[in-house]
Amino acid sequence: xxxxxxxxxxxxxxxxxxxxxxxxxxxxxxxxxxxxxxxxxxxxxxxxxxxxxxxxxxxxxxxxxxxxxxxxxxxxxxxxxxxxxxxxxxxxxxxxxxxxxxxxxxxxxxxxxxxxxxxxxxxxxxxxxxxxxxxxxxxxxxxxxxxxxxxxxxxxxxxxxxxxxxxxxxxxxxxxxxxxxxxxxxxxxxxxxxxxxxxxxxxxxxxxxxxxxxxxxxxxxxxxxxxxxxxxxxxxxxxxxxxxxxxxxxxxxxxxxxxxxxxxxxxxxxxxxxxxxxxxxxxxxxxxxxxxxxxxxxxxxxxxxxxxxxxxxxxxxxxxxxxxxx
Amino acid sequence: xxxxxxxxxxxxxxxxxxxxxxxxxxxxxxxxxxxxxxxxxxxxxxxxxxxxxxxxxxxxxxxxxxxxxxxxxxxxxxxxxxxxxxxxxxxxxxxxxxxxxxxxxxxxxxxxxxxxxxxxxxxxxxxxxxxxxxxxxxxxxxxxxxxxxxxxxxxxxxxxxxxxxxxxxxxxxxxxxxxxxxxxxxxxxxxxxxxxxxxxxxxxxxxxxxxxxxxxxxxxxxxxxxxxxxxxxxxxxxxxxxxxxxxxxxxxxxxxxxxxxxxxxxxxxxxxxxxxxxxxxxxxxx
Numbered sequence: 001x002x003x004x005x006x007x008x009x010x011x012x013x014x015x016x017x018x019x020x021x022x023x024x025x026x027x028x029x030x031x032x033x034x035x036x037x038x039x040x041x042x043x044x045x046x047x048x049x050x051x052x053x054x055x056x057x058x059x060x061x062x063x064x065x066x067x068x069x070x071x072x073x074x075x076x077x078x079x080x081x082x083x084x085x086x087x088x089x090x091x092x093x094x095x096x097x098x099x100x101x102x103x104x105x106x107x108x109x110x111x112x113x114x115x116x117x118x119x120x121x122x123x124x125x126x127x128x129x130x131x132x133x134x135x136x137x138x139x140x141x142x143x144x145x146x147x148x149x150x151x152x153x154x155x156x157x158x159x160x161x162x163x164x165x166x167x168x169x170x171x172x173x174x175x176x177x178x179x180x181x182x183x184x185x186x187x188x189x190x191x192x193x194x195x196x197x198x199x200x201x202x203x204x205x206x207x208x209x210x211x212x213x214x215x216x217x218x219x220x221x222x223x224x225x226x227x228x229x230x231x232x233x234x235x236x237x238x239x240x241x242x243x244x245x246x247x248x249x250x251x252x253x254x255x256x257x258x259x260x261x262x263x264x265x266x267x268x269x270x271x272x273x274x275x276x277x278x279x280x281x282x283x284x285x286x287x288x289x290x291x292x293x294x295x296x297x298x299x300x301x302x303x304x305x306x307x308x309x310x311x312x313x314x315x316x317x318x319x320x321x322x323x324x325x326x
Numbered sequence: 327x328x329x330x331x332x333x334x335x336x337x338x339x340x341x342x343x344x345x346x347x348x349x350x351x352x353x354x355x356x357x358x359x360x361x362x363x364x365x366x367x368x369x370x371x372x373x374x375x376x377x378x379x380x381x382x383x384x385x386x387x388x389x390x391x392x393x394x395x396x397x398x399x400x401x402x403x404x405x406x407x408x409x410x411x412x413x414x415x416x417x418x419x420x421x422x423x424x425x426x427x428x429x430x431x432x433x434x435x436x437x438x439x440x441x442x443x444x445x446x447x448x449x450x451x452x453x454x455x456x457x458x459x460x461x462x463x464x465x466x467x468x469x470x471x472x473x474x475x476x477x478x479x480x481x482x483x484x485x486x487x488x489x490x491x492x493x494x495x496x497x498x499x500x501x502x503x504x505x506x507x508x509x510x511x512x513x514x515x516x517x518x519x520x521x522x523x524x525x526x527x528x529x530x531x532x533x534x535x536x537x538x539x540x541x542x543x544x545x546x547x548x549x550x551x552x553x554x555x556x557x558x559x560x561x562x563x564x565x566x567x568x569x570x571x572x573x574x575x576x577x578x579x580x581x582x583x584x585x586x587x588x589x590x591x592x593x594x595x596x597x598x599x600x601x602x603x604x605x606x607x608x609x610x611x612x
Binding site: 031032033034035036040041042044045047048049051052054055056057058059060062063064066073118121122124125126128131137139140141143144146147148149150151152154155156158159161163164166169200203204207232257260261262263264267268282285286289290295298299301302303305306309310313 | 339343344346347348350351354355357358359361362364365368376377381383422423424426427429430431433434436442446449450451452453454455456457458459460461462463464479480482483484486487490514515516517519540543544546547550551562565566569576579580582583586587590591594598
């Protein structure tokens with residue numbers, strides 16, 4: 001940059017074009033020189049920004065735009081037609097939609113609460129000093145989190161199978177059940193069963209984060225409380241929970257986003273059934289898009305999901321009070 | 327005396343809590359590993375021992391027939407190649423793009439730096455399904471629908487924010503003095519990045535690569551929607567479609583599941599510590 005800014009005298013005006021040419025011949029040298037310029041910081045960010053804009057930002061806006069259109073990919077010849085809020089009003093007028101909304105809330109809050117609670121219990125157990133085998137247990141407990149949802153789904157379909165399921169067999173042998181049950185086919189047990197499978201996959205995430213959060217609480221706080229004669233429960237309430245709150249909030253938000261957005265387990269295990277018992281918004285949007293190719297309606301459902309998430313995140317951040325300190 | 331009693335009761339309380347902790351961890355281990363173990367056991371039982379009236383807990387006739395049968399099934403090796411290719415491409419692209427962005431944010435102080443970081447972290451709130459539809463249309467328009475490249479580009483973008491955060495942490499740990507020294511010796515900034523910073527952060531880069539690879543290897547929803555021919559299907563999709571179409575016998579499903587998680591478990595064993603740190607960075611700062 002600096003060299004270019006120098007006033008060209010008679011000598012360099014002859015050598016400059018040649019130097020330029022040499023530069024462009026070797027892209028590495030050219031890049032190296034570029035890296036000395038003050039635009040380098042921005043240039044480095046450029047590829048990632050381009051990707052994010054093309055693959056995430058633009059599609060999101062386009063998706064919102066689609067939700068105001070009549071657009072069916074199977075009848076692409078009809079093209080797009082602006083229909084305003086019609087996709088939304090049609091959804092709201094549909095009784096099934098409200099059942100699906102209710103299911104979504106059961107799925108998301110049931111999942112987030114059960115996984116958070118179990119994760120906290122396990123994290124507290126792992127956090128006890130001189131627990132033998134702690135490091136190995138931590139790694140093994142994390143495994144379900146990296147198992148793909150499709151495999152997890154099929155594993156549990158086998159475990160809970162109505163004829164060959166080992167869980168049925170164990171429960172019958174223990175005398176808890178009198179006969180085998182079809183967990184995923186009974187509308188009373190289908191949702192709890194899918195929640196159990198997600199608990200298997202989702203709990204390690206909470207365990208990991210909460211354990212890390214517990215580890216970062218300074219020991220001195222507990223020692224000071226002990227000098228003051230605080231009981232275990234008092235210490236838990238006055239030190240552990242407040243210190244852990246930022247981690248809890250972050251973990252819950254991330255898990256809720258995951259629960260709202262991914263229909264994977266339902267696709268593998270129940271396909272929403274029996275009836276509408278395990279139908280959630282994400283599965284609904286996916287089915288409208290994948291099976292009917294009605295992209296306008298599917299976009300409207302996803303926009304509703306986004307709105308629910310945004311409202312939830314805002315309210316949760318506000319009421320948990322974590323944003324005040326940071 | 328009273329003090330002694332207090333100490334004793336405290337000690338026994340502590341022992342009680344320890345015992346409870348062991349019980350909790352043990353139960354949780356059974357819960358977490360039980361399904362994996364059962365699937366592994368099922369995958370080596372002959373079908374006649376899976377479909378029985380009397381549940382068989384320990385395989386009496388261990389066999390590898392399901393693995394052999396699955397491997398010889400048409401399309402299975404293709405799907406593995408597809409998955410391996412997509413995963414590799416995603417890791418390479420994501421590391422490249424992520425490294426540049428992370429280096430920029432780690433080393434430079436410029437206007438909009440904090441904003442960019444926050445922006446990259448909030449984008450994961452957007453529902454996947456909402457992006458799926460426009461992506462489908464876009465990829466179709468540019469001819470990348472049903473292609474491994476299109477899939478890899480999508481995965482790259484979704485993994486990028488977390489990779490960026492991880493890499494930034496690793497780059498922050500490399501002293502800037504070393505880079506300055508290299509630059510005095512005539513290295514350009516770019517040269518310093520490749521010759522000094524990246525070699526020093528290589529274990530961190532490897533961990534990031536593992537995290538990206540696990541994500542790409544496991545992904546299901548986008549792969550299902552954005553590919554439709556056998557030549558570009560990845561294995562989670564093929565596994566799911568095979569089960570749906572042919573009412574696959576359990577032995578094959580179990581074997582398919584086992585084969586598909588072996589790479590992940592190997593990855594995991596390799597980079598377990600760094601992976602945990604990466605997951606945490608990604609989650610807590612999100």
